[in-house]
Amino acid sequence: MRFTSTPRGARLARRLTAVRLDAWGIPYGTDPHEAIVLITAELAANAVRHGHVPGRDFHLRLHDLPTAPGGRTVRVEVTDTRAERPPRRRATPCDPADAEETGRGLLLVAHLAARWDWHPRSNGPGKTVWAEYTFPPGSPS
Template sequence: MTTQLPGSVGAGFEMRFTSTPRGARLARRLAAHRLDAWGIPYGTGPHEEIVLVLGELTANAVRHGHVPGRDFHLLLSLSPPTRTVRIEVTDPRTERTPPEPGALFAPGAEDTGGRGLLLVAALAARWGWCLRPGGGPGKTVWAEYDWPGVVVG
């Protein structure tokens, strides 16, 4: 669903996805299409970097935030005045939280995982997480990407 954000000139896209690898892939594809429609075109550095950050956050929601029978929620928003794209991924698990942004460490050479949030930290201007607003179960992991271009249309 695409919406106009209240009180702003930006746009937003939000949807629930099944907490499966297929749901994460669909979230990436739909978000990539939305970014292109917002004037951040396919094939550009900002588009690819935003989709990579979004892909890492949705993959983490599936891998670390999965609760059987519960979906994850994606909110993608655009603020043209500040040239910021904000990604929020909410999953239903409260007890498995990411480290604080300043506490990331590089995995060992033999480790097969643990690099996703390092990519997010390297590409995003800001990122973090918070418990689900309103006291519900789960958490939201968010990232903001500042891009140098101007939105078309």
């Protein structure tokens, strides 16, 4: 899915993620649904804030991955077109003075996701930041 690199685009990405998860059988209001939507919101907001290039969109991909035995992982990928601002792999606030406004998005992602990382965009300038939410053992999926 492709969205404008604006706050409106980030909101739409979050809302469409919520709809897609419900269609995949991850109902609204459940912990997995809320966590995955929050992961998407943070990655999309970062793409808008830190990866914005005028006239370029960001892309969102969602993957529903079965894992053995009977587990489930949802992978969220957000791609922007700004290569020179990669996220720090160790998500920590930049400066205590900035912690009120910045630096918390990837901390939330790191807390909610089983794992996250980034890689350079394969078909042009930019990067893809991804996170995987793995359902807890025994949870309904």
